[in-house]
Amino acid sequence: MSADEWEIIRLSLKVGAVAVMACLPIAFALAWALARGRFPGKLLLDALIHLPLVLPPVVTGWLLLLAFGPAGPAGAWLERALGITFMFRWTGAALAAAVMALPLMVRAMRLSIEAVDRRLEAAAMTLGASRWRVFRTITVPLALPGVIAGTVLGFARSLGEFGATITFVSNIPGETQTLPLAIYSALQIPGGESAVARLAIVSVVLSVAALVISEMLARRMGRGAHVL
Amino acid sequence: MSFEVAVSRMIGDTHITCSFTAKPGLTALYGPSGAGKTSILNMVSGLLKPDRGRIVVGGEVLFDSEAGTDVPVQLRRAGYVFQDARLFPHLRVRANLAYGLRQGGLMSLDDVVAFLGIGHLLDRWPRSLSGGEAQRVAIGRALLSDPRFLLMDEPLSSLDRARREEVMRTIERLRDELCLPVLYVSHERSEVERLAGTIIEI
Numbered sequence: 047m048s049a050d051e052w053e054i055i056r057l058s059l060k061v062g063a064v065a066v067m068a069c070l071p072i073a074f075a076l077a078w079a080l081a082r083g084r085f086p087g088k089l090l091l092d093a094l095i096h097l098p099l100v101l102p103p104v105v106t107g108w109l110l111l112l113a114f115g116p117a118g119p120a121g122a123w124l125e126r127a128l129g130i131t132f133m134f135r136w137t138g139a140a141l142a143a144a145v146m147a148l149p150l151m152v153r154a155m156r157l158s159i160e161a162v163d164r165r166l167e168a169a170a171m172t173l174g175a176s177r178w179r180v181f182r183t184i185t186v187p188l189a190l191p192g193v194i195a196g197t198v199l200g201f202a203r204s205l206g207e208f209g210a211t212i213t214f215v216s217n218i219p220g221e222t223q224t225l226p227l228a229i230y231s232a233l234q235i236p237g238g239e240s241a242v243a244r245l246a247i248v249s250v251v252l253s254v255a256a257l258v259i260s261e262m263l264a265r266r267m268g269r270g271a272h273v274l
Numbered sequence: 275m276s277f278e279v280a281v282s283r284m285i286g287d288t289h290i291t292c293s294f295t296a297k298p299g300l301t302a303l304y305g306p307s308g309a310g311k312t313s314i315l316n317m318v319s320g321l322l323k324p325d326r327g328r329i330v331v332g333g334e335v336l337f338d339s340e341a342g343t344d345v346p347v348q349l350r351r352a353g354y355v356f357q358d359a360r361l362f363p364h365l366r367v368r369a370n371l372a373y374g375l376r377q378g379g380l381m382s383l384d385d386v387v388a389f390l391g392i393g394h395l396l397d398r399w400p401r402s403l404s405g406g407e408a409q410r411v412a413i414g415r416a417l418l419s420d421p422r423f424l425l426m427d428e429p430l431s432s433l434d435r436a437r438r439e440e441v442m443r444t445i446e447r448l449r450d451e452l453c454l455p456v457l458y459v460s461h462e463r464s465e466v467e468r469l470a471g472t473i474i475e476i
Contacts, residue, residue, distance in 0.1 A: 166362060171347045172321065172354040
């Protein structure tokens with residue numbers, strides 16, 4: 047593999063990791079609200095979160111462009127407040143990947159939070175545990191396999207992100223050109239087949255590795271779970 | 275008086291009302307399944323809020339709808355032993371026992387372990403315990419939270435005959451040696467007659 051190809055892999059992993067890490071607390075909070083909360087507009091929130099799953103990714107990319115572009119309200123605010131810019135930068139690729147991964151992460155986490163036996167939480171409360179302690183010591187550990195599964199799923203989805211990314215931040219080698227975009231570019235070049243094959247194999251290996259790691263982690267965490 | 279309970283609450287279409295005063299010792303709530311016995315335990319523990327009424331245990335007012343008193347579950351110090359044990363599946367037996375541990379309580383971890391004969395179980399996971407073992411660990415966990423009273427919801431119902439005898443003896447020793455007021459729910463006449471000083475029919 048060439049140095050350029052290693053660079054593509056490194057960038058893809060960076061974009062995926064940053065996207066998922068930034069998404070994790072937001073996804074967990076949203077999953078919690080959907081699983082446990084009772085508030086007006088819950089259905090609307092649910093629909094909004096799932097939008098990236100059903101919209102054409104190009105539309106999602108265009109909406110990101112409207113919101114986070116230099117003229118967009120969110121983009122202008124973030125640049126002023128935190129000095130973060132997205133246009134034609136890897137941070138934009140990470141943002142697009144995060145938005146696309148969010149529904150998958152929220153879904154997996156919501157299911158695992160809903161599966162936590164609330165009678166165990168009640169038992170902990172009779173033993174004198176505060177709500178916060180119950181959350182930390184009972185709810186989160188029991189939901190953890192689902193949280194990990196959701197995170198890995200989101201990471202795999204981030205690695206595969208194409209449509210929203212290319213629409214939002216274009217296809218710039220070394221900055222926004224992740225694996226799928228590089229494969230797409232290589233396909234346009236005569237004689238690029240061997241590069242395509244190499245990068246495709248890398249994609250498969252990374253995806254399988256992510257799934258295997260999540261399965262192993264979930265098993266280790268869930269060692270004592272699913273009883274009584 | 276150990277328990278003074280007068281509560282009413284609607285659950286779905288069922289209206290649960292109950293009023294009794296109990297002497298010290300073990301008091302059984304006896305009646306058919308579905309009569310609302312567990313709901314009454316939940317109200318005494320603070321997990322379920324009565325629509326109206328008053329709950330006093332050992333002279334302390336835990337709930338009084340007229341006066342607006344409602345002591346939160348965490349502060350009621352009820353040692354609640356559930357029908358299904360409800361051990362925390364992600365914690366070993368030792369960590370389950372220590373979950374609600376209060377320093378300076380009536381019994382230390384070693385006392386409780388010796389009392390219940392569960393020393394050989396400390397490093398096991400809950401899923402590897404038999405029903406009787408799980409129920410004894412659940413009783414130990416409740417005792418270690420230094421409860422002011424015990425609530426037991428059909429603790430024998432999921433056990434076979436041999437295990438039943440083993441846990442029954444444990445409960446008799448609890449009653450006789452620890453002098454804690456116990457509110458005990460069951461639909462088994464023989465069980466109630468053997469254990470209870472006061473029987474309240476629901």
